[in-house]
Amino acid sequence: MKKIILIYTVVFGIWFVIYSISICGQYVALKYEIETIDNMVVINRVYEIVNMSTIINLVWFVLSIILFVIFVVQYKKENKT
Structure with a gap:
């Protein structure tokens, strides 16, 4: 999971x-x-x-970051239980 987060963060940075x-x-x-x-x-x-x-593009960028954070939080909650 850390690898996915790192890759996604790098892609966000490059895209930005x-x-x-x-x-x-x-x-x-x-x-x-x-x-x-x-x-x-x-x-x-x-x-x-x-x-x-x-x-519109900046709003989409922010929404995709929010969706990714929600995905990561849900993934971590599921793995703790």
């Missing part, structure tokens, strides 16, 4: 680092490529889409 780099890349692309467009409606809509997708 990659996701953070991806978010930074999105905002840099928005800043220097999209904001050069003169249409503010398009720019605002692109920002809304990127922000919403970022929030």
Whole structure:
């Protein structure tokens, strides 16, 4: 079980680092490529889409961590009895 927890923690860490780099890349692309467009409606809509997708992905990340913690706690309770 400790091996599974360690592997899962490492995967979470790597995923979080990659996701953070991806978010930074999105905002840099928005800043220097999209904001050069003169249409503010398009720019605002692109920002809304990127922000919403970022929030949804972070919520999924937190939910998956919570589910994993619940799984580990239940597994430990079953093994104690």
